[in-house]
Amino acid sequence: MTAVLDPSVETAYPRYLHCLDEADENGAIDVALSLLDSGVPAERVLLSLVAPAQAQVGEWWQRNEWSVAQEHAATHVSERVIAAVATAVRARPTRERVVVACLDGEWHALPARLVAEVLRLDGWDVTFLGASVPSVHLVSYLHRHDPRAVLLACALPMRLPHAFRAIEACRRTDVPVLVGGRGFGSDGRWATKLGVAFARDARAASSVLATPAFDAAPAPVSLDDTEYAGLVATRVELIDLALERLDLKRYSPAQVDATVADLGYIVDSLAAAVYVDDASLFGEFVGWLLEVLDSRGVPLHTVGLTFDVMADRLRDFPRAHRFLRGAAPRPAA
Known part of the structure; x- marks a missing residue:
C-alpha cells in the first residue's frame, strides 16, 4: 500500500520517516510541530503524516525489512508525536x-x-x-x-x-x-x-x-456459534497435530515458539471466520500470513501440510473444513 499524502505534509514526510527509522523522537516532534507552526491543521498532521507513516512502518515489518524492535521503537516515537501535537493544540x-x-x-x-x-x-x-x-x-x-x-x-x-x-x-x-x-x-x-x-x-x-x-x-x-465453540475446544489438539506433522528437528527454540504462535493464529482466524460465517476473513488472513512467512524464508509448503492435517481432523466441522480447503496454498505451476 502506498500512502496518499496531503500536499501540505508531502515535503515533510520523508524527513519524518527518516526520524522513525532512526528512532529520533525529538526530530519527529520537530517535524510535526514545524507543520503546526506553518499553519497546517493539527488534524491533518495526525491523519496525513503520522497515520500513513505508521502504516508504512507496519509494511516494512511485514516484508521483514524491519525487525520487531525497530517497529516498536518507531511506534513509541509516533505516540510521543501524537502527545506533542495534542499538548501544542490543547x-x-x-x-x-x-x-x-x-x-x-x-x-x-x-x-x-x-x-x-x-x-x-x-x-x-x-x-x-x-x-x-x-x-x-x-x-x-x-x-x-x-x-x-x-x-x-x-x-x-x-x-x-x-x-x-x-x-x-x-x-x-x-x-x-x-x-x-x-x-x-x-x-x-x-x-x-x-x-x-x-x-x-x-x-x-x-x-x-x-x-x-x-x-x-x-x-x-x-449467531450460531455451535461449530465455533467446538473449534475452540479443539484448538490445542489442532496445534499438536500440526506440530507432529512438521519436521521441527532443524528448528531453533525461537523458531519452534514462532511456529506454535503461527499455528495458534491459524486456528484463531479460522474460528473467527466460522463465527461470522465468512470465508473471506480466513482467506485474507492466509494471504497475509503467506506474505509474512515468505519474506522470512519459511517454506510455504508447510502451510499446506498444516491445512491438510487440520482439515482431516475437522471433517465434522463443515464450514471450518470448507474454509481450510478453499484457502489452502496451491503448488506453483
Missing part, C-alpha cells in the same frame, strides 16, 4: 463525553489513540482508556460516567468473537457502541455482521457520533 471540549478503548487483548493502541485525538480536536470530550481494557472494567467505567458513546477498536479479525462479547456487555449499559479498525474489515462488513455501527476513520467517527439516529437500538443479532 483543544477544549464543546461536545459530550465519549470513551475510546481497545478490546481486551488488543495491544495495537496507536490507531485508537489517533482517533481519540482527532475527536478531541473536533470538540468531543474524550477519555482514552488505552490498550487491552478488560470488559468488566470497561463496563464499570461506562456505568460510572454514562458517556455519549463508547468507541471500541479492533485491529485483528481473529479477535471478532471477543469483540462481540465486549460489544454486548457495553450495550447492556445503554451506552451506544461504535467500532472501528481493520479487525472489522476495511468496509466494516464484519461490524455489520455483528449488528454494530462502524466508522472507517476518525472523521467518519465524529460524523456518526453527531448523528441523532446513532442512539437507535441496534437490530438483534443471532
Whole structure:
C-alpha cells in the first residue's frame, strides 16, 4: 500500500520517516510541530503524516525489512508525536463525553489513540482508556460516567468473537457502541455482521457520533456459534497435530515458539471466520500470513501440510473444513 499524502505534509514526510527509522523522537516532534507552526491543521498532521507513516512502518515489518524492535521503537516515537501535537493544540471540549478503548487483548493502541485525538480536536470530550481494557472494567467505567458513546477498536479479525462479547456487555449499559479498525474489515462488513455501527476513520467517527439516529437500538443479532465453540475446544489438539506433522528437528527454540504462535493464529482466524460465517476473513488472513512467512524464508509448503492435517481432523466441522480447503496454498505451476 502506498500512502496518499496531503500536499501540505508531502515535503515533510520523508524527513519524518527518516526520524522513525532512526528512532529520533525529538526530530519527529520537530517535524510535526514545524507543520503546526506553518499553519497546517493539527488534524491533518495526525491523519496525513503520522497515520500513513505508521502504516508504512507496519509494511516494512511485514516484508521483514524491519525487525520487531525497530517497529516498536518507531511506534513509541509516533505516540510521543501524537502527545506533542495534542499538548501544542490543547483543544477544549464543546461536545459530550465519549470513551475510546481497545478490546481486551488488543495491544495495537496507536490507531485508537489517533482517533481519540482527532475527536478531541473536533470538540468531543474524550477519555482514552488505552490498550487491552478488560470488559468488566470497561463496563464499570461506562456505568460510572454514562458517556455519549463508547468507541471500541479492533485491529485483528481473529479477535471478532471477543469483540462481540465486549460489544454486548457495553450495550447492556445503554451506552451506544461504535467500532472501528481493520479487525472489522476495511468496509466494516464484519461490524455489520455483528449488528454494530462502524466508522472507517476518525472523521467518519465524529460524523456518526453527531448523528441523532446513532442512539437507535441496534437490530438483534443471532449467531450460531455451535461449530465455533467446538473449534475452540479443539484448538490445542489442532496445534499438536500440526506440530507432529512438521519436521521441527532443524528448528531453533525461537523458531519452534514462532511456529506454535503461527499455528495458534491459524486456528484463531479460522474460528473467527466460522463465527461470522465468512470465508473471506480466513482467506485474507492466509494471504497475509503467506506474505509474512515468505519474506522470512519459511517454506510455504508447510502451510499446506498444516491445512491438510487440520482439515482431516475437522471433517465434522463443515464450514471450518470448507474454509481450510478453499484457502489452502496451491503448488506453483
